[in-house]
Amino acid sequence: xxxxxxIGFIGVGLMGHGMAKNIAAKGYPLTVMGHRNxxxxxxxxxxxxREAKTAREVAVASDIVVLCVTGSAQVEALAFxxxxxxxxxxxxxxxxxxxxxEPVSSKRIAAAFAEAGIGFADAPMGGTPANTAAxxxxxxxxxxxxxxxxxxxxxxxxxSKATHLGPVGDGHTxxxxxxxxxxxxxxxxxxxxxxxxxxGIEPARFDRVIRGSRMDCGxxxxxxxxxxxRDPEAHPFTLVNGLKDTTYVEKxxxxxxxxxxxxxxxxNSFALAVGTGRGDLYVPMLSDVVAELNGTSxxxxxxx
Numbered sequence: 670x671x672x673x674x675x676i677g678f679i680g681v682g683l684m685g686h687g688m689a690k691n692i693a694a695k696g697y698p699l700t701v702m703g704h705r706n707x708x709x710x711x712x713x714x715x716x717x718x719r720e721a722k723t724a725r726e727v728a729v730a731s732d733i734v735v736l737c738v739t740g741s742a743q744v745e746a747l748a749f750x751x752x753x754x755x756x757x758x759x760x761x762x763x764x765x766x767x768x769x770x771e772p773v774s775s776k777r778i779a780a781a782f783a784e785a786g787i788g789f790a791d792a793p794m795g796g797t798p799a800n801t802a803a804x805x806x807x808x809x810x811x812x813x814x815x816x817x818x819x820x821x822x823x824x825x826x827x828x829s830k831a832t833h834l835g836p837v838g839d840g841h842t843x844x845x846x847x848x849x850x851x852x853x854x855x856x857x858x859x860x861x862x863x864x865x866x867x868x869g870i871e872p873a874r875f876d877r878v879i880r881g882s883r884m885d886c887g888x889x890x891x892x893x894x895x896x897x898x899r900d901p902e903a904h905p906f907t908l909v910n911g912l913k914d915t916t917y918v919e920k921x922x923x924x925x926x927x928x929x930x931x932x933x934x935x936x937n938s939f940a941l942a943v944g945t946g947r948g949d950l951y952v953p954m955l956s957d958v959v960a961e962l963n964g965t966s967x968x969x970x971x972x973x
Contacts, residue, residue, distance in 0.1 A: 677731030681709040685737035687802030691827035700730040728757025737767045741774035763788035772838040779837040788816045793844035811840035848914040856938040859959040895953035909948035912939040
């Protein structure tokens with residue numbers, strides 16, 4: 670039965686903590702790997718999870734291991750290290766990568782896992798940390814059908830929908846396209862707000878036109894919650910991660926021979942922000958960076 674699956678979780682950060690908390694709440698036995706931020710680990714241990722020190726220990730103790738880390742480099746380190754996931758291989762083990770990773774890397778990791786008898790799925794998330802905490806995020810999944818059937822109940826412990834797109838790599842491919850759209854919105858909103866401000870239309874009046882119109886969407890609303898209310902937690906996703914994802918998009922486009930001038934422009938908006946020392950700021954704060962570089966301000970300045 671699905672409820673008897675032992676779940677491991679590595680990466681209990683902004684997104685991962687809510688995911689792991691929902692897994693524990695559904696009654697799954699949970700093992701988490703220690704994290705530099707002790708607060709989420711201790712919270713999960715308080716909810717009945719067991720803590721492990723290495724990826725190998727997590728693999729040994731689990732039937733399904735969920736990863737939610739920064740990207741491909743971190744996933745590869747967890748997979749291939751001396752105390753990595755492959756070192757903890759056992760019959761029936763499945764690894765689910767919910768990170769935003771590169772499809773080429775995911776396929777390479779899947780092949781290495783298969784040689785070790787480990788199943789693999791790429792199942793990146795759509796949504797914010799608030800969505801994962803509420804269980805309203807979505808998953809886009811690349812996996813064999815048999816692997817998907819086993820992991821689907823676990824995914825639905827922390828997501829409202831899990832869409833099986835096709836084989837390994839399809840989940841991460843779709844996630845990069847999804848993030849191209851969302852980071853593209855961020856760059857577009859930032860430039861539009863700066864242009865409006867420079868011409869005398871402040872953010873509140875800008876919002877009165879866009880909100881509720883055909884140009885409105887959930888991403889716009891969280892973005893503008895920061896712009897209008899200066900709530901730094903409105904969309905906690907860093908600019909440096911936005912640059913990482915748009916760089917992955919550029920590499921994906923190059924791999925299939927696609928010219929992506931808009932993707933390149935979006936990536937450069939994030940590169941400019943990161944290059945001027947604002948990488949730790951969150952995505953809606955790109956609006957402040959663009960405004961400042963154009964000699965204006967949208968509101969109270971963020972700490973830079």
